[in-house]
Amino acid sequence: MSQMITIELNGQQQPLPTGSAVSDMLSIIGSDGKSVAVLVNQQIIRPENRPARILQEGDQVELLIFAGGG
């Protein structure tokens, strides 16, 4: 069985298989990633860089979308 890490996703604990990339995490939580901005430790991770960006234990990940606003 592969080892797990825990990241902080939008302020909540999220377990992930060790070695997961940002793109893997998006699939795991059910997002197609197209309309989501991803920040890892406050750095924006652009879509083309998500498959190569491997998440580490304790990484703080923020996922942001566009919602209604004036």
Added chain:
Amino acid sequence: MDLLQLGSYTFSSRLILGTGKFSSAAVMLQAVRASGAQLVTVALRRFNREQAEDDLFGPLSAIEGVTLMPNTSGASTAAEAVRAAHIARELSGSPFIKVEIHPNPQHLMPDPIETFEAARILAKEGFLVMPYITADPVLAKRLEEVGCAAVMPLGSAIGSGQGLASAAMIELIIRESSIPVIVDAGLRSPSEAAHAMEMGCEAVLVNSAVAVAGNPPEMAEAFAEAVAAGRKAFRAGLMQKSGSAIATSPLTSFLGANG
């Protein structure tokens, strides 16, 4: 053709619509279509997998001719607003950013100092900066000098429906400004939007008045017509006001005149 010019972008609609406070995404989308708005504001929010329908990027982008203008709502400092703008640009692919920094939830008045600083930084980075400000002609001029694409003075407090309480100050801003002046916030009725346009505003931004109307799509259409009428009246040139009556019909007596 009479177009609204913001940076290198041009728009035939002068109604900018906000997307907050609608009862559902479906009603909001109907209102956007009915309004004919080509610039539509959105806000950044954390993704919530239980509320995936809140994600408006896809449905709004699917409406032809709509450009997104993200806001920095939630920021209470210039640094936070700049960070929000960078994230928003990643998502929207649009250079427009509505700089909105209001630290006090009681009155939602914009912080002029933080707003100026954020606008200065973002304009230098190439954003089309649309700052939401109090109706202050001095601040408006300073924002123009640092390269904002427009200034957006409030008519009255956000969501208050108190209309053009700051009309006199907005007129001063228009008189001094070389960039578009867009009234943002506080409008309740289409007649107020028409009034703003007759004064010489280049556009108006409306959200609550449409979102919480009995029939939002119909109200969106009413605002679009009022904005167009107000603009046409401004271009046509309003008559001068006079302190006394000036007759429109001949006053020479003819009844009982001897032929």
